[in-house]
Amino acid sequence: MHFMTALKAAWQQRNSLLCVGLDPDPAKFPEHLKGRPDAIFEFCKAIVDATADLVCCFKPQIAYFAAQRAEDQLEALIDHIHAAHPATPVILDAKRGDIGSTAEQYAVEAFERFRADAITVNPYMGRDSVDPYLAYADKGVILLCRTSNPGGSDLQFLEVDAPAGRMKLYEHVARTVAEDWNASGNCGLVVGATFPAEIARVRELTGDMPLLVPGIGAQGGDIAATLAAGRTANGTGLMINSSRAILYAGKGEDFADAARKVALDTRDAINAQR
C-alpha cells in the first residue's frame, strides 16, 4: 500500500476525514473484557470493525501497548486491519526522533515489524534523523509541527531567525518539511485543532500536504474552525483524530455500537463543514 495514494482514496471513497485514534487503556474497558489476556486486541478490533467504513485512517498510539507489554497485540491489530479493511491506512503514532543509525532501527520497528503505513516523527533532531523514514517512499512520515497540548507553545511558538526570515519555530518546521524534506511527496504534519489560526498558516505554507489534526473532542478543539482553516480546495487534506470520545463512548457489552454512533456523528459533523 502506498500511504498517500491510499489516504486520498479513503478520503473520497469513505467520504470521511475522520481518523480514529486507538489508545487502549484497560482501566476504561467494559467489564466483560477486563482481565482477558487479549483484551487490548479484542477491544481495539471491535472498535476497528465497527468504524472502518467511517474513517480515512486508524492511528494506534504505541505507548498504550508498550505500557501493557502488548506489542504482540499491536502486531495482531495492524495485521487485522490490513486483512479485514485493506483500503484503510494505519498511522503508528510513535513520535520517534533519533540519530540516523537509531532511526533506521525505529523505521524497521514501525514499517517492517508492525507493518504500519505511516509514522509520526519528532523534528527536533533535524533532517538526518528523519531520512531513514523518508527512505521508505511508499510510507507516510508525519512530522510534529504545532501540537495541541498546553506546553506546545514552549518551543514551537518561539520567534526564530530561520534561513527564510523571521517566523515562529512551527512555521520553520512546516516550511522545511514542505520545501526540503518532502522530495518523495510522502510527508505530512501534525497540527493541533486547538490552534485554528496556526492550522491556516500551516496550510498556507504547505499547499495540499495532509495534516493530522488531534485535539477535537476531549482536548476541546472546534470542528468548524479546523475545517475552515485546514481543508484543501477539494475539501480534503485533513486527518481529524478522535480517540477517547469514540473509544469510551460506551461502557457495556455494546461499546462498539456506542463507538460507531459517536464516530458517525463526528464524521457527519466534519462533513457538514466541508
Added chain:
Amino acid sequence: MHFMTALKAAWQQRNSLLCVGLDPDPAKFPEHLKGRPDAIFEFCKAIVDATADLVCCFKPQIAYFAAQRAEDQLEALIDHIHAAHPATPVILDAKRGDIGSTAEQYAVEAFERFRADAITVNPYMGRDSVDPYLAYADKGVILLCRTSNPGGSDLQFLEVDAPAGRMKLYEHVARTVAEDWNASGNCGLVVGATFPAEIARVRELTGDMPLLVPGIGAQGGDIAATLAAGRTANGTGLMINSSRAILYAGKGEDFADAARKVALDTRDAINAQR
C-alpha cells in the same frame, strides 16, 4: 535506587565518567551468537559483566531491541544489571515525547515495565509532555538539548526570541530545564561531544546538572575538548557515552574481553583529562 544519588556515587566509587551504550545489532554479533534466540540478551549481558566496574551507567537504546521484537530481552537485561551490578544506574535511551496522557504511558513503560532508572526525553512538545516523567522524583529525566548528529543544527541552533532574551534554541532548552523543569533535581541534558563550545555554554547555564554526552568514538567527538568544556568543579558532571567502539571491538568469542579493553582505555583517556 535514586538515579542522581546512584550516579554521583558511581562517578566517585568507579572513578569513571564512562557510559556504555547498549545498541545491539545482531548483524555485528560474533558468529557463535548468531541465530541464538536469546543472542541480544547474551551479547549485552557479556558486555555488561565485562565492563560494569569501569562505568558510571549503562544506556540501552530501545530501538535496537524493538526492531528485533526483543522487548523481553531488554527486560531481562535491565533485571540482570539491577541484580548483578546494583550500584549501576540504567538510562533507557528512548527519546520519547508526547502529550501528558500518552507520556504517562511511556513513563510506565520506562520506569515500571523496564525498570530503568532514567529516560531520555524530547522537549519539542514542552513542559506538560515532560511532567509525567518528572513526577517520578527518584528517576532521571534527561532532555535532548544539543544533539551530536549533523541535522542537530536544523532547529537547535536557530536564534530565538526566548522569554529571557535572544539565544539559540538549545540554550533556551538548557535554561528552561535548569530554571523551571528541574524543581525535583532529577533532570539532565543531552549535549553532543561534537560541539564542545555548546557543551561549555550548557555547563554555564545549568550549574552542576549531569550532561549525557554521546558522540565520542564513531561520531568523532574529542575527549579532551569535551572534558574541558563540560566537567564540573569536582571533575564529574558528565556521562560520556560510547557504544559501537566498545560493543564491536572484537568479532570473536573473546568479544567481551575486547570490549573491556576498549572501555578501560576510554575510561582512562577520559580520566587523563579530568
